[in-house]
Amino acid sequence: MISYVVPTMWKFPPFPDFLQDVCDHELVNDVVLINNAPDQTPDHPVMNHPKILHKNFGRNIFVNPAWNLGAMCSKSDIICVANDDIMFDLRLFGKLIRHMKPEHGTYGINCSDPVSGEIRFDPHTNQSVFGFGQLFFVHRQNWCMIPPGLNIYFGDNFVFDTHKHKLGTNYLIKNLLHYTPYASSSRDFRHHLNSEAPIYHQVLTDWRIWGIHD
Secondary structure, three states: EEEEEEEEOOOOOOOOHHHHHHHHHOOEEEEEEEOOOOOHHHOOOHHOOOEEEEEEEEOOOOOOHHHHHHHHHOOEEEEEEOOOOEOOOOOHHHHHHHHHOOOOOOOEOEEEOOOOOOOOOEEEOOOOOHHHHEEEEHHHHHOOOOOOOOOOOOHHHHHHHHHHHHHHEEEEEEOEEEEOOOOOOOOOHHHHHHHHHHHHHHHHHHOOOOOOOO
């Protein structure tokens, strides 16, 4: 089964309807919804879905701390971390559960790749991982807490790089039919990029991890 972790600021109008489809999927055990814009919460039936654990702190706790929280609150062996502005073919869940093993690293998408053929999972070598943070999967036992100071950026880099370092192989999800306008929430927080970049560089140095995430 899958735990679906998603922080939201409710800026992508199709999100509540897509979340309803996620909640209704037979392979989704629980949904950890971190509400980072409580005053924008929609009046939508999905908010009462029994699978949803609604975490509302009355403020924006930012995306990377939200991912850490979601991972801690999740109940299933596989954690799906998703942005609130991506919609994708939910048949991915069944295919991924059959392929993913605890000894595998992170599975994530490349948003720029054309879609052709069946969904497949390719070991990451030197391929681009543009958009990886939009949607990725990890085994719950392998979740690595994103360090303090990284609030908006580099959380997906940290997970990807740490798993590559410790587990050896990450996987790219290929041929996934999906749509995203890219970073509809984080556009308002670009000023964090310059301040968080040196923090991540120091994390790589302290952890002796090579920076391999494009």
